[in-house]
Amino acid sequence: MSALPLAFLSPWLLLGLLALPALWLLLRLTPPKPRRVDFPPLRLLLEVAAKRETPVTTPWWLLLLRLGLAALIVLALAKPVWNPSAAAPAGSGPLLVVLDNGWAAAPDWDERVRSAEGAISAAGDAGRGVALVATAEAPRDVGLATADEARERLRVLQPEPYSADRRAHLPSIERFLAANQEAEAIWIADGLGAGEARPFAEALKTALGSRALTVRVDPTGSARGLAGADNTPAAMTVKALRAEAAGPETLRVRALDLRGRALGEADAAFGVGAREATASFEMPVELRNDVARLEIVGAGSAGAVQLLDRRSKRRAVGVVTGATADTAQPLLSPTYYVTRALKPFADVREARGQGASAAVESFIEQKLPVIMLADVGALTETARERLRGWIDAGGVLVRFAGPRLAGAPEDGLSPVRLRQGGRTLGGALAWETPQPLASFAADGPFAPLAVPGDVTVNRQVLAEPDADLPDRVWATLGDGTPLVTGARQNKGMTVLFHVTADTRWSNLPLSGAFVDMLRRVVDLAGSGPAPAEAAPAQGAAAAGQPAQPAPQGPRATLPPTRTLDGFGAFRNPPATAKPAPAEGRAFATFDNPPGLYGPVDAGVAINAMPANAALARLDLSGLDVGVSAVVVAEPTPVAPWLFTAAAIVAIVDGLIVFLLGGGAALLARRRPQAAALALIAATLALALSGQPGFAQQTAQAPAKAADAFDERFALEATLATRFAYVATGDFEVDRIAKAGLEGLTQSLAARTALEPGAPIAIDPAKDELAFFPLIYWPVTADAAQPSPEALARIDAYMKQGGTILFDTRDGFTAGGGGPEGAALKRLLEGLDVPALEPVPRDHVLTKAFYLLDEFPGRYADSPLWVETLPAADEREERPARAGDGVSPVLITGADLAGAWAIGADGQPLFPTSSDERQREIAYRVGVNIVMYTLTGNYKADQVHVPALLERLGQ
């Protein structure tokens, strides 16, 4: 209707624009209202005014602004709409919206919903009724609804994971169209020809007659699909499908396992004009067997997902023959037919150049799930045992009869007991004709198979007619004797074909049924019991009527476990999902949405599309329908924007009036106040925002300090070798310890090459201990047990080679049994302290620097305890002994620090219990201890120097 995609829903309101000139006049004549003030000296002002008065009119631009404001409001009231929905049929009757919501609609589902919503809204705006039909839902009566109701319904619609069955909806749609003669239809199609699209369109058009049918369909693209996943011997392949024979395109297909982990990716490259491409996963078969799901990356629809079940798994089957391997004549090999029959679905491994028992054992080693023994008679005892264990653990053993088996003793590896010797039918000496295969047991794995009519058996091995024989028979011959028997053993299974694997006894290996039977047997491997939910009576009936070709009636079914939603994601099965037939379905339906059915590792997978599917475009040629794109620009109401603009203009006008009325001058005059106010506000804001931050900082600070590595302490402690003492909290004790270590430090510097730094006080709970070679720990009577963390640190320090010198300082008073001793016991309780002994005479401590006999401190006669040395070798004459490393603990009660302690003037602080000689010895003790901690057993090795020199001299 116009070049602009703009329409007015209430165009008559535009007449209001005619009033604009009148408004202009009005505004022209009405200047802004002045402020009225009383002003007594008006007379004076009037004299000034006489020459200053100028006519006051509204400025032209302000006038224009206000006219624009009025015009905006008038335009907004006229309800303008941008992009008016011209796509909606412009009729007046009800609108039928048919929305495809099969899997092919999932990738652009949101756009489809928007499209439908646009059509519904347009119809609702026009006051038309709306009927909404979703083609993938179950057909139901089409009822007329209001646009709101239809929108409500549309909102809960989801794409379904199967192809829509549009034809099912035709009757109700036709009824609706017949009842509503004015109705028009719009079909938002998924663009695929599947699901009877063309006939549906034709039928829809026929039902509509001359009324308009609009088909919204994406003109260029449609959903991509996956189909026909196949686990071939070389690789796992899957077909990627597209409906358009367009240019080259590459789709990425991803393989995932049951738990959603990606196993691999492969590209499916469409050639020019190709509608099918193959993605090939070349992965090890074990990995391929884990693949449970293939999907097109980013496709987002159930059709782009292929679910794989155990039927897609390739199993490795080991085939062992009892016959002498004669590869020169393969057709005579007993395994030839078995191998050929297994090839399509399993990897066959044959035993080459080794005996049957060795082959069985090697296959068990390889953890094969299925082992076939073709006429293997006797196995070694170990092989039998291993085979039994393997079956119990889940292996499937398939045996074929033959002369060797018939002659072999019972070995417990057959499902039934066999009568010794075979049975020949139709031979010269036999009175019976070869027997055909009569029936499959209804509860056996072969139940779904059709009974082949061309199988005849000449010879067989017979089972002993035990009581449990009927339960184990899977296939019977015409005379009721078993052809195939199977029995479960724990997790595994044994299966016996009562004929040979080659054609000597029957032509079964030549029939197509042989392949199917083997496939089903192999499928049993690694799965639960064969699903048998059919009524037991069915089995009985089948058994009673052996000539019946195949059991009819209700089949075994599998309940849905996990199904796909329309977007291809797993979900719990919806309420509408029904159990699927045990053999699965070629493609998904409403009742059986795609997904996994039955037990996780033994179920079947149903996919959205059959394996041989091909996608095709919806063909609308020759039909009188209007075609438009799915994605149409939505009609956007412009009125809110116009109202917003009008509001902004009104605010601008107010500002202008304020400024014209002297607001600026007022503001300027008030600037200092305003500035002050702003400053206050800013300060307040800053304070408010800063407060929590500061609080946080302060709260975090201690935590940080506790965690952070105290670099300063570390530097202080390590830049010089220092001795540390543990601060006990008792001022006097700590002072003596400090003074004592200072005295020791001085005497060390004076007497030895070691010049230690000033001693340092530490707290084992907080400070790093590893920096100190020796820690002096004066024990006070009230010393508390360190915290577990502190104990752990002390323990680590001792284990890493540190030495702690505990000094109970009670050598004079208690002799080791006083309160300090008890405190020391408490301290050491949590520590891994080695066995201790008083320093033996040959300990390296006695010779580390000075030669010492005793270890006095301020008090004599208090022994020094060290870690017990290993027992001395009697034969060795060594003047000094040392273990490996340094004793982590030294304990004394002699108050060494008291003896070492010097004041600021360098004079000793305390007298010793004896004389100054004892103090000298105490210093020597200190020097020896320090040397011992610093040099370890070096001095002990030194004693060998004469011997070494002597040896070198030679």
Add this chain to the structure above:
Amino acid sequence: MAVRTGLVDPSETRVAPRHEEAALRLAGSLPRLVVAARRASATVVHGLHGRRRSGTGENFWQFRRFSAGEPVGRIDWRRSARDDHLYVREQEWEAAHTVWIWIDRSRSMAFRSSLSPVPKIERAAVLGLALADVLVRGGERVGLLGLTRPTASRNAVETLAQSLGGAGSDDSGLPPAATPIARLSEAILIGDLLAPEAEIAASVGNLAARGGRGHMVMIVDPVEETFPFTGRTEFHDPDASGVRLVAGRAEEWRQGYAERLARHRAALAEIARRHGWSFTIHRTDRPATEPLLALHGRLAEAAA
């Protein structure tokens, strides 16, 4: 925020006892005011009033010590003979004086802006009554020009306030064209004095025709002086209804108005100077003691 202006309701501006109290409070803060009397000795009108201070008079006031340098003739020898000191006998100063107060009662006096705590009329009434009280306490006779006779009674303030309150408004904005005041009387004109200069000059000339002295106090609202109006403003004259002026941008008028106001004041000052009167401008946002002190000073000035 713009300056708010407006006329106060007449019932509020009516002179009432509260003005009296305010005036008495105000006056209480000042010493007694004694109007200077030129040639007081010559003034014998309705008896003399002791000034309760030494001066020329007939009644004994006090003896005081003779101080060196004084004319010897002043020594009261009779008193001096009673002890060893010389005394001077002082007489009480006796003089009589009439002060006429005129308070503008025009409509425009009810004007008050948001910058000022009180309307002009209130400030004028308080000022006038306070002055009256001070004068009466000083022994002067005070009358309201055109309203009351001069009185020296102690309750003069009360009387004046009553007659002022009952007088109603007078929109002329000028003192009544009564007979000129006596030569030795004083006139005090309190009002906004916004009448045309010529009328004011005529009025003052009339009053001063017989040589009476006077003082003009111009009560001004701050708004009238600063002209803080901005923007589009419509001005109304409260005295002459219907006279109005619409200013497009009021701030552009400020300069012209200020010049005109300055000219008006200069003219008033010139009128005062011509008759030997004084002229004071008082803004209502200033304390009322300021003009009272000034008047006090001016009135007492002539005493020396």
